[in-house]
Each structure stands twice: as structure tokens, then as C-alpha cells.
Amino acid sequence: MALLEVKQLTKNFGGLMANDHIDLELQEGEIVGLIGPNGAGKTTLFNCIAGFYPLTSGTVKFKREDITGLPSNTICFKGIARTFQIVRVFKDLPVLDNVMVGAFNRTSSAGQARKKALEVLDFCGLTGKKAKLAGGLTIADKKRLEVAKAFATEPKLLMLDEAMAGLNQTETAEAVELVKKIRQAGTTILLVEHVMEVVMPISNRVVVLEYGKKIAEGLPDKVIHNEEVIKAYLGDKYHASRRAH
Amino acid sequence: MYSSEIIWQTILSGILMGCIYALVAVGLCLIWGLMEIVNFAHGEFLMLAMFTAFWGFSLYHLDPLLSLPFCMIILFLIGVATYFIIIKKIIKAPFLAQILATFGLGIFLRYLAQFMWSPDFRTIKNPILAGNIYLGGISLGVPQFTASLICIATFIIIYLFINRTEVGSALLATSEDREAASLMGINSDKMFALGWGIGAACLGVAGALMSNFYYIFPEVGFSFSLIAYVAVALGGFGSIPGSFVAGIIIGLVEFLSGLFIAPAFKYAFVFLIYLLVVFIRPQGLWGRY
């Protein structure tokens, strides 16, 4: 059974077709990479699946249940969590409190939430910073916290929107380890990334978007050699060099 | 029922007063659109302008029409000073701080005025602009009529300034995207100060004009503040012509509801408009919300 089934998802912004009849299926336990040039519609797709944008047409099914059009907080409760490209941490709250907010998704008891949050902090390597105000963290830690609080909601599917952007080599490697750990813990992952060296090694499958359409899908090795994909990324330069010959 | 003369009288009076509301609203819109900070002390600036004209008259026998340029300049300076002393420091502050800062300024100015000049109502006796003119059976006050003409003229000048001059374009650019504008060499600090200056100067003009026929007292600014917010919301956030037209509409509504319903409720009606606008059509009539 597919965990997530996206059928013919279309999102139109008054004339701009940000997502054009996209089909996507996620199996449980996968890590799927979503790539494509800037403006391809990756974040829009996230927003549509997670209930932040209403769909123009199409359906989204999660665990066989139709979640199209549900509000974002309900979708989180049903088991899809997402992070934001520009992190949305609660900067005036300590790191622990940030994660507790996520943990409260599954419990109403503050004691339980705290316990869960401490576990998640440990899992994500943030225990040492638990009392620090989120606003004072480094960018790498903020991104880590962004993942931690989403993870604390106990999602079955975690959607990461450019969680590695802006990190240096070491930080990126650490982030990749965290993503692997999360998958090992049983959470399916859909990640948007521009950093190819990150996406390709850890993804089971890669999906490529361009101008709102899905142009390729498959194993990372196959996709990277796909002509359409190369054209999408290198575009004019490729054409120009072709013509010159 | 009311005779058609009374109705027309009310309509025209409403429009005339509306022109003044309109200029007050334009001032607020300029500031609000420029930096998304609402000037809750807007009415108090107007009150200061009115008192400036009043003291000019009482102490130096300067007619309000002549002191108009002074009021404009003094208010311009007050606007710029407010920017540098208070506003600049709260641009990045939490929301609550932004709302409270100008609110506090308004309260401070209002009660300081009351303390220094007493709550008494003052008027300017026998200004140059006085008397009535008659248009086909309807009598309109000369001060109100002249005031509305000057307000319209001021609005046109401001509109041309914003849309046809380089500085004006710089202002527009800053309001649209501060960072992009500064990348193009536009000093946003100066632009903000200019915006506050011009916004306050509008009040200088409006205040000097109103001192000809309106009561002058410390609490006078309050109702104008609130009318200004409603006008900016109705006209549409960021639209200066929108605010102007909205001001006139509000003048009309206020006077007509005062005639047909009850004078006591006229402000309540204006507020009702605000609520209707923000609930039903948040972008106002012409805005870029």
C-alpha cells in the first residue's frame, strides 16, 4: 500500500501553473528526493500536500485516506509533518519548549510532552542546547531544531524543504546522518534539495520537476543521466553549446 | 421628511469636511504604506497643527491662512523628529511595541496639551476666511469651502510628487521593497524620515485650515485619528488616491447619518464602515493588500 498517493495535483496561481497534473507515490520507508531548477514548483507541491495551499484540482491520499483540502494542522495530526525553507522556529522560546510544542501533537500532558521532547532532542543531538533561546542558535542548529520539532509530532511522513541549504560540509554531513536516522526510526521522508551530493546518495528514488511538471522519476543514477533532466538544469547553455557545434 | 435643500446642504457639507478627512487620511496612508507602522498619534499631530495656528493668531495676530506655511513646516519637522527619536528604534521591534509606541506618543501629546493649555475649547475669531457663500439656495461656509479646495490642491501636489518625481519614485520603491531599494542606492532611513515629514505636513495644512472654523482643544485629534484609519482601510492600504476618496466618502456618511439617524451615532457609523470593510473586503476599494 502506498503511504502517499498524489494524483493529478494541479495548483494554479491565477494564470501561473505552479504544479501541473503531478502524480506521485511514496512507499513506506522510502527516502524520496524532489529536485528541479528554481521555480519548478517543489515548495508549492509541499504546501499543497501539507494543506498550506488549497489545490486547484487533483487529490492527495495519505494511508488510503483522502486528505485533499484539509487544513494544515489536521494533516499534521494525521501524520504528515513538514519543515520550512526559511526556518520557523519560535525564537523567543527555549529549544526544549520549541520541541515540546511539536510533542503536544500527540498528548495533552505537559509531562509527557517534555519527556518526548527530551528524547527527540537527544535523537537530534540538541540536548546540550535545550535551555537556549531558539533565536540565538546558529543556522545549522536552527535547521536541526526545525527538523526536531517536526519530528516530535510523530509523523509517518516527514517532508523536508531544503533542510541542508546554507550548511557547510561538516554540518551537511551531520544533517544527512540525522535524515538517515529518522528513516531508520520508521518515518518516510520526502526531501527537496538543491545540493546534489546530498540528495543522490541518500534517496531511494528521485523525482524531478520543471516548470510545474514532473519530467522524470526513478533511481538516482538513471535520473541523473536523463536528457530531459540535464536540459532542465543546464538549459540554454546546453542548447547554445549544441548549436555551436 | 427633509427638504431637498437640507439634503443637498448636508451632502455638500459632508463632502467639504470629507476633503479635510481625505488629506488627513493621505498623510496616514503615506506613513502606513511606507513602513507598515500605523501612526496612532496622527490625530494628535493634527491637534498640534491646530494649536500652532491658534497661538500664531493669539500671540502674533497671524491669520491662519498666513500661518499655513509655518504649520506645514513645523509639522514636517515634528514628523521627521518623531521618526528619528521613536520610530527608527521600533522598526524591528515586536508588534506590540510598534502599536504602543505611537499610541503612547498620542496619549503623551494629548494630555501634555491639556496640562499646558487646559481642556478649554478655543476658537479663532474673525479670521480672513469667514462668512458664507451661496450656491443656489445652499449656504456653504467660506472657510470650509476654501479648506476643501486647498486640501484637494495639496493632494494633487503630493500625488504628482510621488508619481512624477525622482524622490517620489524613491519613496515608492522603498515602500515596496526596502532592501531592493537600498541595493539601488536609496537611503531608506532618509526616505522614511521624508515620509513621516510629508505625512505630518499634510496635517499641518489640514490643521491650519480647520482652525478657521473648528473648535481647537486637546482631545480634538482623537476622532480624526480614528476616521483616518477607517479611510485608509476603506481606500485600500497603500493607495493614496484611495485614501483621499475614502475620506470624502466618510465625510458624506458621517453627515448623512447625522441627519437621517442621529448625531450621537455618526461616529459609530464610521466605525461600522471600518469593520465592514476589513471583514468583507480587506483590500479596500483600491488597495494593493
Added chain:
Amino acid sequence: MGSNKKYIWLVLGAAIFLIYPLIFTLPFPRHVVIMIFLYATLGLAWNMIGGYAGQISLGHALFFGIGAYSSTLMLMKLGVSPWAGMLAGGCISVIVSFIIGYPCFKLAGHYFAIATIAIGEITQVWMLNWDWAGAAVGLTLPILPESLINLEFHSTKLPYYYIAFFLLILALLITTGIDRSKLGYYFKAIKGDLEGARSLGIHVTKYKFYALALSAFFTSICGSFYAQYVLFIDPDSVFPLMLSVVVCLVATLGGVGTIWGPVIGAFILIPISEFTRIYLGGGGKGTDLIIYGLLIIVISVYQPFGVIGIAKRFRKKESE
């Protein structure tokens, strides 16, 4: 502060305030502290929606007035005990808060604040013209024999003092409870980042309603108490914009979104108000408001987190 030390301070503080009116038996010192308690409770109530949930309301006098008028009208027209009237007023306020919240919560920041001002002003005008409820003349409460049931005391302020103290303690307990609970965390998340809160499963509108309802209920109770204390109410004393502003200021000065902030704010502002009225009262009402105005500016520009914010910064500097 270690929790033992904290408890000692709390007990000490409670003891001081319990004994205070027995030492200072004149009406004025008792009145000042009663007003402090009242505004502290009002500040705590405002804090629920304004401080914790971050929705700045400048129209809270609406609920204060509803409380005052509800219990008074029920007393005068139906002979109902003010305690029942207080609860009824609270319920009416909660219902009104739902009606207001529904459209208003769609508004962002400045627009929401102005909308609350607009609603407050419309209500005041309405009440000024509603003859059945006394219009501009107001309502004078009937003088009933002194008793707890009647919530009226004429020979002494002492019972008023303890009732106000009790209300404050209640508000503090509830605020503390909320601060540590899911409700509190969710409020803070909503204030911190709305979309971020949604992405973590928070039904933002539902929680805004909770915050406003709680806030409205307690503000209303204070209004009813006020009516019974002063024995006269009119639209200008219970519905004015200045009341809404002072309530907001009390919470902000002390420390918005904290448990003790409003209490500290009340302890600073109310004495200023009461004493300037006596010593500088002269030039018409409003001298204390000049100081308030300045305070508001200074706080918002230099320390939006209030006194508690200053204390925290201090503590941080010490530990560095």
C-alpha cells in the same frame, strides 16, 4: 531561583498583603491596594490573549463594561445576587468574545487592534444612548444591607480588599496553570510563528478563541466587582478606550506573556495614578496620563519585554 526560596517569597508576600489592611485601616491606603489588585487581575486577563497568544486587543473595556452592566442590571431589574450576576456577566462576555473573535481573528496585527478599538467605541456610543440601561446618566446601584451575599459593604473596605485579593490569587493560579500546560505552549507558539504553529498541528483559530474567552471571562468578573465596589457605573467609567489602554499597559510594563508581569505592572502604574491624582490633580484630569504616555513610549522603544525583560537581561549579564 530555587523553588524553595520561591515558595518562601510567595508565602511572605501573601502574608504581607493579608495583614496590610489590618495595619493600614484608613480607606485610602486600602483603596489603592484594591485598585492594584483589580488592575493586576485585569492585566492577567488581558495577558491571556495579548501577552501569551499575541493578539493585541485595545478594546478590553468592552468585557469590563459587560460585566459591570450585566451584574448591575440583573441586580436592579431581577433582584439577582451580584455573585450570580458576576457569573452570568462572565458567560455573556464569553459569548460576545466568540461573536467578535470570529471575524476579527482573520485580521492581522494592526488591523485587529484597530478593529478592537472600533468595537469598543461603537459599544460605548451605544451604551450612552441606551435608555433602558441608564444611557449617559449611568446606573446607581441600590444600597442594600451590608453582606457577602449582597456584595456590598458600607462601613469598611475590608471585605472588598479580601475579595479583590482572592480574585487576584485565582487569576494567578489559573495563569500559572495555563503557562505550564498545552494551552500555554500553544498560545506561545501562535504568538511566535503562526504558520509554524499550524505546521505542528495547532488549530490556531480554536486556540485564539480559548485565549479570548478566558480573557473575556476574567475581565468581566472584574467589571462586576468594580460595580459592586463603586456602586455607580456609566459608559464613560466602564467602557472607555483609556481603560483598555491602561489594562494593556499594565501587562506590557510588567512583562507581556509572563505570569508576574501584570502584577508588577499594576504595582507600578496604579500608585502613580492614584498619587498624581492627589498631588498633581489640579490641572484637570490627565496628569497621570502624561506620565503613562511617556512610560508607554519608553517601554516600547527600549524594553518591550517590560520590567521582567529588564530583570532577565540583568540576570543574563551576571551569569556571563
